Amino acid sequence: GDTVTITQDSNGDVEVFTSIGKPAYYEQKPAVDKEIVKAYGLTIQYFAANERIVLLDQAKVVQEGNTFEGEKIVYDTRRQIVNAGRATNTDVSTPRPRVDMVIQPRKREQAAEQPQ
Numbered sequence: 001g002d003t004v005t006i007t008q009d010s011n012g013d014v015e016v017f018t019s020i021g022k023p024a025y026y027e028q029k030p031a032v033d034k035e036i037v038k039a040y041g042l043t044i045q046y047f048a049a050n051e052r053i054v055l056l057d058q059a060k061v062v063q064e065g066n067t068f069e070g071e072k073i074v075y076d077t078r079r080q081i082v083n084a085g086r087a088t089n090t091d092v093s094t095p096r097p098r099v100d101m102v103i104q105p106r107k108r109e110q111a112a113e114q115p116q
Helices: none
Strands: 003-008 014-028 037-047 052-063 066-076 081-085 100-102
Touching: 014 052, 037 066, 052 081
Parallel strands: none
Antiparallel strands: 003 014, 014 037, 037 052, 052 066, 066 081, 066 100
């Protein structure tokens, strides 16, 4: 992002990272055997206590070939769950009345041939 703000509690523990950019960018490799998750938004907030990322305005997540786009996306980094929708009570530069998703089909395992 162009600017990053870190908010801490009275004990000095990080509560929220806020990144603002055109767009701001986040990436994470959730596990050794998983692809890198990429996330974009004009504003990205990471809430450390519940390990959630909120992407606002031109929000997009790319996860294992699947893409999710909308005004607002909440991504649970622990459970790797994407929740996309409208950004209510928030000014967005590009209003999107719908969420766009592209889900890749799962690869089928080939069944062993059965003798007849």
